[in-house]
Every structure is written in C-alpha cells, then in structure tokens.
Amino acid sequence: MTDDNLIRAADWLRLAERVCVLTGAGVSAESGVPTFRASDGLWEGHRIEDVASPEGFERDPGLVWNFYNARRANVKTVKPNPGHYALAKLEERWGDRFTLVTQNVDGLHRAAGSKNILEIHGSLHRTRCLCCAKVEDRGLEPLGEAPECPHCHGQLRPDIVWFGEALPNDIWEPALVAAHECDVLLVVGTSAVVHPAASLIPVAKGRKQPAAKVVEINLTPTEASRHADVGLYGPSGQVLPKLVERLG
Numbered sequence: 001m002t003d004d005n006l007i008r009a010a011d012w013l014r015l016a017e018r019v020c021v022l023t024g025a026g027v028s029a030e031s032g033v034p035t036f037r038a039s040d041g042l043w044e045g046h047r048i049e050d051v052a053s054p055e056g057f058e059r060d061p062g063l064v065w066n067f068y069n070a071r072r073a074n075v076k077t078v079k080p081n082p083g084h085y086a087l088a089k090l091e092e093r094w095g096d097r098f099t100l101v102t103q104n105v106d107g108l109h110r111a112a113g114s115k116n117i118l119e120i121h122g123s124l125h126r127t128r129c130l131c132c133a134k135v136e137d138r139g140l141e142p143l144g145e146a147p148e149c150p151h152c153h154g155q156l157r158p159d160i161v162w163f164g165e166a167l168p169n170d171i172w173e174p175a176l177v178a179a180h181e182c183d184v185l186l187v188v189g190t191s192a193v194v195h196p197a198a199s200l201i202p203v204a205k206g207r208k209q210p211a212a213k214v215v216e217i218n219l220t221p222t223e224a225s226r227h228a229d230v231g232l233y234g235p236s237g238q239v240l241p242k243l244v245e246r247l248g
C-alpha cells in the first residue's frame, strides 16, 4: 500500500458527508475466522449446496447444524481485530451518516463497538423457527443437531441467508440506499463474488454526480477492483488503523 494512495483515500473521507462500508470475510481473517474462498476456505470438505442452501438443510438438517455449530464454536473463541475497531472509530466521526454493511455472520463488528450495522447475510448468533418464524438471539452456545423452538417446539434453522435465498428486504433496502447516497464506499476484505452484495459497489459508482469514491482494502485485487478509485493492499487489520490515523 503506497502512502499517496492512503493520503488520497483519507482526503476523500475528510470531505465525505456520508460514508458506507461493505465488509466480507477478509476483515475477520486476522481474528482467526476462516474466509470462504481461500485455500483453507471454509467450504473445504463441504459443498456449498450441502451446508449453505435451503435444499441442503431440507436434505440433512443435522449436517447443516453440525456445520453451523462448528462455526459458532470457532467464533466463540475469537476477538475483533484492529480493523474492526478502526471501523467502529470511523463511525464515531459520522454517526448516523455512516453505514456498515457486512456479509459476515460472525458478529465481530458489533463486538468491536460498531452500531449502525446491516448484517445482509444474517448472523451465527440467531436462530429462526420454521413454524412460528420467531427469531431469537441464542449467543454462540452449541445448539445440537436438531434444536427445537422454545416457543412452539418447531424446527429451528440458522438465521442466515443461504444461497438461492433472498436477502431480507428490511436490511437490503437500507443497504442499497446507503450505497447510493454515500460519498465514499470502503470495500473491505471481500472477493466481491457473491451477489447481490457485490452489486452495492457499482450502485455507489452509478449514483448522481459526483459518483462516490470507492476505496478497496484487500490483500489482492478482486472483482471489485475495476470499480475502485484506489486500492489499499495489505491486511485490513493494519490498513484500516493507518487510514483512521491519517484521517486525524
């Protein structure tokens, strides 16, 4: 990451009225949460359609609950890293004109103090009942292979958006607005492969003049890079604190 790219990004942020951030698994990598598409990716040993799709859950709910209980157990042992804390610090500067849209389900942004968070793919902490539809925050305790709803004894599923499922409107709409209205969009730690999350990036670029400035923070260029006005390449746990420091 070159200093003048950092300075450009900080200058754009300094002038920004509204800031939006889109994060992916890379922002939690330095906390010890495996990413999805790296060689040690999470999906290794599990086909997506078996563990992160409604069909897979229908076919073998026990396998899916084992997969999610293992992820809950992993996240229980980890802490936010300096990148999460830096984003919480940035939010203090803009308040409700700062929106953090995350694809992550690990809850680490909230643990680091971020407030205005849109968890567009749901959360490992929550379950949803297939019968009474009640959503509960169940922390990260193991829930066994066939947890029952405490209200109606119906079958529970993770409150997570699986492949082939629509994102919850009440979360996705505000994310679209935040991307459309922002002056700067930080795209942090995502391969920008999964849709519609990745479409937030061209949405920010496509809004009325002047188009938002897109800053990509990643280890390497990604699908997002072609929309980025600048790329800050390095571990987000190091780059984000440097950006906050530069902002002054």
Ligand code: BV8
Pocket: 023, 024, 025, 026, 027, 029, 030, 035, 036, 037, 038, 052, 103, 104, 105, 121, 160, 161, 162, 163, 164, 165, 166, 167, 188, 189, 190, 191, 192, 193, 194, 195, 196, 217, 218, 219, 220, 222, 234, 235, 236, 237
């Ligand atoms: C939908 C919950 C329809 C699960 C997740 C073909 C083309 C385009 C789209 C599709 C297609 N075929 C199918 C689709 C649609 C599909 C999709 O996008 N598929 C992809 C794979 C092609 N999308 C869907 O199915 C969505 N729903 O389309 O519904 C519909 C519409 C209306 C009505 C009914 C139905 C639902 C998508 C949501 C799926 N759920 N998560 C779970 O988590 O258990 S997605 C999953 O991937 C995670 O949420 C994850 O966050 C997300 C994206 O991955 P990343 O976060 O980007 O992680 P990844 O490993 O890929 O990348 C990590 C990055 O970090 C890398 O770039 C790496 O370099 C970087 N990095 C690593 N370390 C660091 C770092 N950067 C900085 N610092 C570091 N230290």
Ligand code: ZN
Pocket: 129, 130, 131, 132, 133, 134, 149, 150, 151, 152, 153, 154
């Ligand atoms: Zn129920």
